[in-house]
Amino acid sequence: MSSIARAPRSDNRLPRLLDEAARLFRQKGYHAASIRDVAAAVGMLPGSLYYHFASKEDLLVAVYEEGVRQISDAVVVATAGQSDPWRRLEAGCVAHLEALLRLNDYAQVVIRVLPRDVPKARSRLTLLRDAYERLFTDLIAALPLPAGVDRRYLRLMLLGALNWSQNWYHEGKDTPKTIARRFLKLLQVSLRGEE
Amino acid sequence: MSSIARAPRSDNRLPRLLDEAARLFRQKGYHAASIRDVAAAVGMLPGSLYYHFASKEDLLVAVYEEGVRQISDAVVVATAGQSDPWRRLEAGCVAHLEALLRLNDYAQVVIRVLPRDVPKARSRLTLLRDAYERLFTDLIAALPLPAGVDRRYLRLMLLGALNWSQNWYHEGKDTPKTIARRFLKLLQVSLRGEE
């Protein structure tokens, strides 16, 4: 009846390894973050890292996978609370941008490290990104839109604008939430007077 | 009166050096393109390059400068032919995107190589980018817009979306011109039916 308490899962350093990799890839980018940096951050020797990952690219892919998982979850959770299509899209964009700009090393890596900069992992990274973007394809598919609006371009424009914000955002000014909402507003209203 | 015409331009290889640097930075990115690669492409030895540039960052900055110059010229020339503010903006976006996606190694470097990826040159690169973006600030300032529209966000959204297209564009489908126009259209019309 009394069961012996099983030893808690071995004090695995793999999660910390991923955390530090995410942090460094986000901070310095893929090329500038060395395997040594990552290993040192988790208190390992560089070679030890290769017990967990066969190559630096594989480490990146693992971070990407986790990044996509986390940001997907964030978007799914955020949109679940809404039923109105525009509200749902807005919630998704806000979640996306908050992960991207502030909260989440993993998610930031997904946007910051561009597939074309890592040829050996390019296709895998692209697949992961594409899978994620499908969430937005769906959110946009649900929008009631005027005839003739190309939903694909709507997605590309919206996500492009959001993702690019990593290049100009500085903590302290507008919040991610504000940014996302303003971008959406620009799409919702007509900028041409004659309408 | 007739002075002996001195050959005004030595056959120096600096232009080719910049051309090849632009090509390689565009193709591989900053980190993956080595000084060796660039030197080899011009038929120089790596050390010789340092006669022209004090560091790899300086070489990048020189390419950036030329890139900004060329893409600025392209935008200025394109907009010069138009007087209607929206037409002017459209012409600017098309010129921007064509340089970015197809025509111009220098211009592509300006978008492809992100300042944060090159800490030692970051501020210089950012200054150059900002100077260029001012062209769009002006184009957008001239637009007749409904009250309450934040022109700064309009610029950030539009340029963000355009710049990000480097990440998904593939030659053969839509042309840069089409893409630019569709993005603008999305901004011009109201996506919300009720408006």
Added chain:
Amino acid sequence: MSSIARAPRSDNRLPRLLDEAARLFRQKGYHAASIRDVAAAVGMLPGSLYYHFASKEDLLVAVYEEGVRQISDAVVVATAGQSDPWRRLEAGCVAHLEALLRLNDYAQVVIRVLPRDVPKARSRLTLLRDAYERLFTDLIAALPLPAGVDRRYLRLMLLGALNWSQNWYHEGKDTPKTIARRFLKLLQVSLRGEE
């Protein structure tokens, strides 16, 4: 009377381990075949291998031992059927060469991996080789030879030529049997006309 039959051989993987080690040492050589390679080939982890062998050198020595055992057996069996000394030598050479070139990973390792390439095992490997070569010392001792012929050099020449054939033999042309016979023939006849 009937004792409980103990399963005499556990399903232990040591034989397969040796087999794969032999295969890999033969295929890649000692240095290029890593403990990882061997372990992976048996479906073990590298560390697990150290339950069976204290070091990579010990593993090599074990393969060598088995190699010498097998090639010795082959030679003994082949010569057993012959009584004429020259026939016996020929049978031994053919058996030696067939093991060496075609049939036997273990035997091939004995010739392919040179003692001087593995300093830590050098003396042990040399002892094993020497023990094996004694078979040929005996076969040659039994030959009726003209006076003045140095039997030691005969052995060195014959075995050297045979062993070196690993460096030029390609499956498909002459068979090991043919090669061995031709070498012997060259020794048996006089190449100098005047005799």
Added chain:
Amino acid sequence: MSSIARAPRSDNRLPRLLDEAARLFRQKGYHAASIRDVAAAVGMLPGSLYYHFASKEDLLVAVYEEGVRQISDAVVVATAGQSDPWRRLEAGCVAHLEALLRLNDYAQVVIRVLPRDVPKARSRLTLLRDAYERLFTDLIAALPLPAGVDRRYLRLMLLGALNWSQNWYHEGKDTPKTIARRFLKLLQVSLRGEE
């Protein structure tokens, strides 16, 4: 008339680099001799070596080339003094073996490092070896031999036996010259009494 003495060829360290590489490859074999070893022996940093050679394999090939050159020269010079075909062959074998066993790091590498142990350089090494062996093909072609003697096998046997002597030779006993002569003698006489 009095010309200004040109600066003696730059005190190039490449020759020393090759010398030390030859020495170490001969001493330890290809795999066990590291780039770091070679560099240290010549007083360079490991990376500096790559100014001269693009890879470790290329360094080996360069040593091989020099080895083949030197041993070829030795054989050519040695045989030049003789006119009798058997004497010429003998002189060639003696020169070959002296280079192989005692005198010449470069030549020893050619025999000690086996092409199959260096897959990336295999074909190049084999070509070099083959070119060298053609000297012996020619020497053997010139021999007056009984009908039916296969000269190719004669070459393979002779060179195999000579080359393999690296595996058993120890300074102090018989000299290379003696060894070469004894091997040849074994071929020249008939070992079969009845012939």
Added chain:
DNA sequence: TATGAATGAGGGTTCATTCAT
């Protein structure tokens, strides 16, 4: 018998850069 996780050393190689000539 093995695994999981790591060590410590060292592998070959590439990098941006320097500087005498």
Added chain:
DNA sequence: GATGAATGAACCCTCATTCAT
């Protein structure tokens, strides 16, 4: 303007091996 030769640091990675479990 450029070369030839090298530096020093760092690169990613692989090695044989260890040891608690």
